[in-house]
Amino acid sequence: MKLTKRTELRRAPSKGSHDWKTINPILDQGFLAHVAFCVAGQPFVFPTLYGRDGEKLYLHGSAASRMFVELATSIPACVTVTLVDGLVLARSAFDHSMNYRCVVAFGHAREIADPARKIESLRVISEHLIPGRWADVRGPSEQELKATTVLEFWMEEASSKVRTGPPLDDENDYSLPVWAGVLPLEIRSRPSISDEKLIKGISIPDYVRRYDARLNRGTVH
Amino acid sequence: MKLTKRTELRRAPSKGSHDWKTINPILDQGFLAHVAFCVAGQPFVFPTLYGRDGEKLYLHGSAASRMFVELATSIPACVTVTLVDGLVLARSAFDHSMNYRCVVAFGHAREIADPARKIESLRVISEHLIPGRWADVRGPSEQELKATTVLEFWMEEASSKVRTGPPLDDENDYSLPVWAGVLPLEIRSRPSISDEKLIKGISIPDYVRRYDARLNRGTVH
Numbered sequence: 001m002k003l004t005k006r007t008e009l010r011r012a013p014s015k016g017s018h019d020w021k022t023i024n025p026i027l028d029q030g031f032l033a034h035v036a037f038c039v040a041g042q043p044f045v046f047p048t049l050y051g052r053d054g055e056k057l058y059l060h061g062s063a064a065s066r067m068f069v070e071l072a073t074s075i076p077a078c079v080t081v082t083l084v085d086g087l088v089l090a091r092s093a094f095d096h097s098m099n100y101r102c103v104v105a106f107g108h109a110r111e112i113a114d115p116a117r118k119i120e121s122l123r124v125i126s127e128h129l130i131p132g133r134w135a136d137v138r139g140p141s142e143q144e145l146k147a148t149t150v151l152e153f154w155m156e157e158a159s160s161k162v163r164t165g166p167p168l169d170d171e172n173d174y175s176l177p178v179w180a181g182v183l184p185l186e187i188r189s190r191p192s193i194s195d196e197k198l199i200k201g202i203s204i205p206d207y208v209r210r211y212d213a214r215l216n217r218g219t220v221h
Numbered sequence: 222m223k224l225t226k227r228t229e230l231r232r233a234p235s236k237g238s239h240d241w242k243t244i245n246p247i248l249d250q251g252f253l254a255h256v257a258f259c260v261a262g263q264p265f266v267f268p269t270l271y272g273r274d275g276e277k278l279y280l281h282g283s284a285a286s287r288m289f290v291e292l293a294t295s296i297p298a299c300v301t302v303t304l305v306d307g308l309v310l311a312r313s314a315f316d317h318s319m320n321y322r323c324v325v326a327f328g329h330a331r332e333i334a335d336p337a338r339k340i341e342s343l344r345v346i347s348e349h350l351i352p353g354r355w356a357d358v359r360g361p362s363e364q365e366l367k368a369t370t371v372l373e374f375w376m377e378e379a380s381s382k383v384r385t386g387p388p389l390d391d392e393n394d395y396s397l398p399v400w401a402g403v404l405p406l407e408i409r410s411r412p413s414i415s416d417e418k419l420i421k422g423i424s425i426p427d428y429v430r431r432y433d434a435r436l437n438r439g440t441v442h
Binding site: 034 | 253256257258259263264265267270296297298299301303305308310311312314315317319321323327343347350351354355357358359360361368387388390394395396397399401402403404405406407409411412413414415417418419420422423424425426429436
């Protein structure tokens with residue numbers, strides 16, 4: 001990929017990478033992106049779901065949403081996905097840190113107009129979030145498709161940053177009588193809540209019951 | 222607070238609010254913000270920890286970090302905090318949604334130069350993330366303070382969006398033989414990992430053992 005000042009890893013370059021082999025697993029585990037764009041020098045950043053197809057991310061939203069109207073004009077965008085893996089508690093305030101994996105991608109989005117490609121992109125987003133769901137549900141109608149904007153965001157440049165492992169204290173601080181270590185964090189599901197209007201005899205699908213496996217598929221504590 | 226086009230709730234205004242009573246609990250439960258800024262029309266968005274003091278957020282980072290160097294010049298910034306509460310599985314692809322709480326705040330950051338105020342702001346960030354920790358650890362040295370930039374970000378405008386509750390399907394879809402409901406999600410801790418270099422006789426503090434209470438203190442599924 002192209003590399004410019006935008007993705008230069010200035011801080012702690014040892015934690016960083018421009019390698020898709022590091023970047024893609026982070027994007028594949030995450031499901032929430034924060035998407036930034038500028039309008040007349042004013043930055044905006046909003047959360048959105050996504051799906052990945054090679055070096056493209058698919059984003060979808062209401063055709064009326066400000067973000068999708070702006071992004072569809074192909075202005076520069078920045079998409080960031082952050083996975084929080086744990087709190088790193090050191091003996092000094094200064095050496096506290098966080099274990100995390102983060103991808104920052106720069107590029108431009110283009111609207112997908114063709115209905116067949118649009119449906120396929122929506123399938124990719126759905127399967128990214130809940131593998132197995134798409135086959136079970138009613139697909140989008142013509143009217144629903146019209147009300148939805150789907151964008152393909154080309155990751156022209158991307159970088160990842162990853163921190164893992166224990167706290168790193170100053171040599172002098174190791175003798176302090178302070179607990180230090182890592183508190184791992186992860187996203188977990190709670191028991192699903194069936195809709196009250198569910199018709200009888202429908203059981204909870206496996207992809208819902210076993211969702212935690214999808215959530216934390218790349219986590220190493 | 223001031224309200225302009227930036228925070229106008231265009232999409233689903235019923236989910237939105239400009240009320241600090243709704244905004245503050247979201248900011249107080251969250252701990253990771255995504256901060257966006259523009260440099261020559263190029264948007265950047267990076268994750269960072271924060272603490273809240275009234276209508277200000279404190280941010281800290283390396284004095285060498287690109288984001289903190291840029292933000293310290295008081296360019297317009299946008300800070301977004303998103304809490305994911307669950308997946309909303311409807312009978313149609315279109316009506317799938319997410320239960321979430323999100324705050325988007327616009328404003329400018331200013332550097333805190335005074336060492337006493339700087340330490341106090343760092344304490345606020347630390348206590349926001351891990352209440353009780355600050356009193357246990359070695360405080361920042363003069364040199365560590367110099368290596369740290371602390372910013373106060375004034376939330377000149379802010380809005381929240383919240384979605385809760387079950388899926389809302391089209392009337393015709395309720396008869397479909399498709400499981401529908403909510404899969405609640407939350408951040409949870411796993412058992413803490415004590416540092417290998419810990420001196421003997423130090424037990425895990427309560428604020429670490431009971432961290433889940435802090436993590437999900439405002440969640441209603």
